[in-house]
Amino acid sequence: MARFGNEGAVMFISWGSSHKAAYVGDAGVRHCSACDEDSTFAHFVDYTVRHQYWVFRWTTGRNPVLVCENCNTTYSAGAEDFDSAETGKAIPLWDRRGWMVGVGGIAALIAALPFARVADTAIDKLFVADPRAGDLYETNLAKLMPDPDAPRMYGAMRVVRADSRTVEVEIPKAYYGDLLSVQRDVSVGKTDDASYYAPEHLTFSRDSIRKLYADGVVENVRR
Structure with missing residues (x-):
């Protein structure tokens, strides 16, 4: 608004x-x-x-x-x-x-x-500046990896914890070659299920999350 x-x-x-x-x-x-x-x-x-x-x-x-x-x-x-x-x-x-x-x-x-x-x-x-648990980051995961399997590896990262300095996210078990497939998972509720995500978590600083969005690594944010 x-x-x-x-x-x-x-x-x-x-x-x-x-x-x-x-x-x-x-x-x-x-x-x-x-x-x-x-x-x-x-x-x-x-x-x-x-x-x-x-x-x-x-x-x-x-x-x-x-x-x-x-x-x-x-x-x-x-x-x-x-x-x-x-x-x-x-x-x-x-x-x-x-x-x-x-x-x-x-x-x-x-x-x-x-x-x-x-x-x-x-x-x-606004969502990137004020991250909250449950936020979804539609991300090209390939840009987070030093040696990715493919140039486009799209998945939804979900925020599990955010404090004044850091943001902890869980990462998906699988990835897609296109962003639309991730958005379809979001729309039908697959990303709400804990089984969608791997057990490993990643932790970023708040500034890093803002830079990931500015650089186009995180392409959309859903809340």
Whole structure:
């Protein structure tokens, strides 16, 4: 939430965004090159819901994907798998059509897009400056390692303790090659389960956490 005004007038503007994944349907049995198994696949659509005042809602960045149900590897859906009607219906109506609630909603939403991006960054910076237990850092773990297995190793680190000087986090057991897979885990609640994380913890100074965000190692913060 942003606050603008002076002694005579105060205006509050509330905006935000969240990443979600919607189940589209069964994609049948296919061969997964990651686990080298013939596995059942599911069709999901990853998308972002943006809002103003929690009422004016719209979706951006729709990305149809296929997920191996054996190893959770995510693949981009090809043209033969993409049904725009089915994918659209999978996204809840309130997410798709919330903008229609307000008069002149389309114009308001177009004007709000750049402000929403600025707001997302501002909120992340506030969360990084004041870390709390339970905060999730969507992180490229490869940038934390001297000799990573891959250039992109995305996972969610969860804050377990924060004091005036340090921040202790737990790290995920597995990683993905893309950020959308992490965001899908967040949206469906997988990152709330203790089994998602390895027993080892990492401890950073508060300044280090701020630098990790400034350098793009931590790409998003969820609270």
